[in-house]
Amino acid sequence: MSDETVVRPFQPQDRGAVREICCDTADSGKPVERFFPDREVFADLLTSYYTDDEPQSTWVAEQNGAVVGYLTGCLDTRQYLRSMAWRIAPRAFLKGLERGAVWHPLTLRLLLANLGNWLRGGLRRAVPLRNYPAHLHINLRRGFRGQRVGQQLMERFFEQAGQARVSGVHAGVSADNTSGRRFFESFGFVELGRESRFRFPDAPDQETFTIIYGKRLFP
Numbered sequence: 191m192s193d194e195t196v197v198r199p200f201q202p203q204d205r206g207a208v209r210e211i212c213c214d215t216a217d218s219g220k221p222v223e224r225f226f227p228d229r230e231v232f233a234d235l236l237t238s239y240y241t242d243d244e245p246q247s248t249w250v251a252e253q254n255g256a257v258v259g260y261l262t263g264c265l266d267t268r269q270y271l272r273s274m275a276w277r278i279a280p281r282a283f284l285k286g287l288e289r290g291a292v293w294h295p296l297t298l299r300l301l302l303a304n305l306g307n308w309l310r311g312g313l314r315r316a317v318p319l320r321n322y323p324a325h326l327h328i329n330l331r332r333g334f335r336g337q338r339v340g341q342q343l344m345e346r347f348f349e350q351a352g353q354a355r356v357s358g359v360h361a362g363v364s365a366d367n368t369s370g371r372r373f374f375e376s377f378g379f380v381e382l383g384r385e386s387r388f389r390f391p392d393a394p395d396q397e398t399f400t401i402i403y404g405k406r407l408f409p
Contacts, residue, residue, distance in 0.1 A: 207257035209233035228291035259330035
């Protein structure tokens with residue numbers, strides 16, 4: 191059996207694998223259970239827009255019949271924000287209530303760790319969407335980094351965005367993720383700004399930032 195990695199468009203049958211990878215690598219490669227108790231609710235919040243509303247902008251990397259990575263993309267961030275605010279986030283909240291995730295001790299610790307940041311508006315992402323209307327997230331299973339899988343996913347998304355004449359794309363990378371920063375910079379992304387990063391309950395005083403990177407595709 192070949193170990194060649196194939197990058198292809200997302201298909202509905204890939205939905206479970208995308209959600210699993212998202213949850214397995216939620217915190218710098220560590221599983222979501224470190225800070226949040228419900229995989230289903232977490233995956234709804236982080237992946238359902240891309241897999242259900244705009245699946246044509248999502249790409250997967252497959253090896254030996256298994257999905258080993260993905261790129262979830264969006265060509266119009268304003269549309270994404272509307273869907274999140276009016277449909278996806280409220281539904282996830284209701285599901286969390288029904289499943290007991292909202293009042294779980296892990297969730298309460300997470301909320302308390304970030305309350306001050308929210309009140310100060312520190313988690314708002316100020317991106318000039320006129321110049322950088324698209325955005326992306328990229329994620330790989332452990333053991334598949336450094337094998338050009340991420341590069342192939344990025345190339346396919348850039349090709350798609352270019353065909354749609356999208357003016358630019360943005361993404362966020364933790365400031366302490368040195369390899370991730372080098373990865374985006376190698377594609378010509380430049381820093382647009384910084385914002386306070388989501389804090390984890392076991393390190394509430396850790397001061398780090400998310401760097402917002404942008405890449406212009408057309409003037």
